[in-house]
Amino acid sequence: MPLVEGALAMTALTDPAFPKGWVQIQLERMAKEAEHALMDEPNPHVRLDGLIRLFYREWGFEGDEQQYFSSDNIYLDKVLDRKRGIPVSLGAIFLYLANHLDLPVSSVGFPTQFILKVTWYQGEVQYINPFDGEFLSMRTLRGWLKGAKGPFAQIGDADLANATNSDIIKRWLTVMKSALLREEQYTDALRCSDLALKMQPDDPHEIRDRGYIYQKLDCSHAAASDYSYFIEQCPEDPAAELLKLQVAALNEEPLTLH
Template identity: 75%
Template sequence: MVDFELDDLEQMALIEGALELTAALDPGFPVDWVRLQLERLAKEAEVALMDEINPQLRLDGLIRLFYREWGFCGDQEQYFSSQNLYLDQVLDRKKGIPVSLGAIFLYLARHLELPVSSVGFPTQYIIKISWYDREPQYLNPFDGEYLSERTMAAWLKGHRGPFTELRCEHLDEAENGDILARWLTVMKSALLREERYADALRCSDLALAFRPGDPHEIRDRGYIYQQLDCNHAAAMDYEYFIEQCPEDPAAKLLKLQVKALHEEPLVLH
């Protein structure tokens, strides 16, 4: 299904890894067009900020250019739409979610030689700016606003509970493989919400190429098979999950589901 390895993705820019994954999911994805658009934006940014030698002012200029002049913004109305993950549509609509907007912004910032990196914060993707002479800054790629530790701590408490504390490891630089795995998870969820089950199945199979045997991913694939009326395949995936995660609360319900699936007539596809 894929002609690259996880190690290959780690060596690529995040945006290139995202392009490779999307092309693996959708052979018709216009990779070359996306690359041309990215190169055009990079050249525009370079020309607009060529006289700005101060790195902080160059970063502020890129934020202004990207979010105000070019009009990129987070999609508040259709946050969970797959449109926000296909980079051709993100570039065309100028709307996305943190990870897709962030991948584009990261590409442009690195083109301008700014010290930026990815952070897989528990609630969303954020960008870290690591200055050599002062504390790092954190940028929310959804709206281009700087994030305080107080804000990120509040996000974390809302996500994991009121006693959760913000720790240094929450703000560590993330590897591309981890970010792209989350990208795939969000993509799969969006495709399931849109009832695009065949596309979601390709997404799940690709995720399993990087996490072979992951019981939760196999459980999700079982659900997709069930929606596609592949009951025997669904039952096999559910049984694998039950065997691997017998204490999981979902296991008991899935045992009943497996029994019902085995009672269904076999459908040949």
């Protein structure tokens, strides 16, 4: 399914109150407005420039620099209402609109953030930062990568390859869980973790994170069980020794039925 549809399905599973129908109506309305404004333009380069102008200038969508890690920037209903988001949420909406306009735009899971790739029919390739709608040069992308991985990092073909929607959804889910943990919304974070484990069963790092959530929810023995699994699967991980102490302490706590 399209990326934005996958995001809607994912969010509905993690938040029972998520207004999926309202979001779909808003997206369809925006697509019709974009088609009305731009479909008469036969030149696809001009049509793309027009969509960027419409989305970021006229409609006023922008990256949230003040509260980047807020969950409001991840849930699409909040993003549509506030017109603020992060690269993956803004990018998913922009990609949805671009596809409605028959523009050759696709997803890229660049190591530092989600970006959009435009592959023109003549073989020319451009990259867009969905956070602000600006085109990205290779110099900028190399700078991002070196800033994240060190001065000797080099961009490889895999860094700029088209990403599958499932891979992007997994990264989106991880960001959502991190935001909810930061906001101490542990019950919602647990739903994210459970969904992530349905997508990647037995992932020791995800099970470790679920153990942390269980601990915050005072489910001590469930937390100890998850930590123990991580220790068994990743004994060389630097966190393993610290978690052994956590397991010992958690197992001493009385069993609480939830």
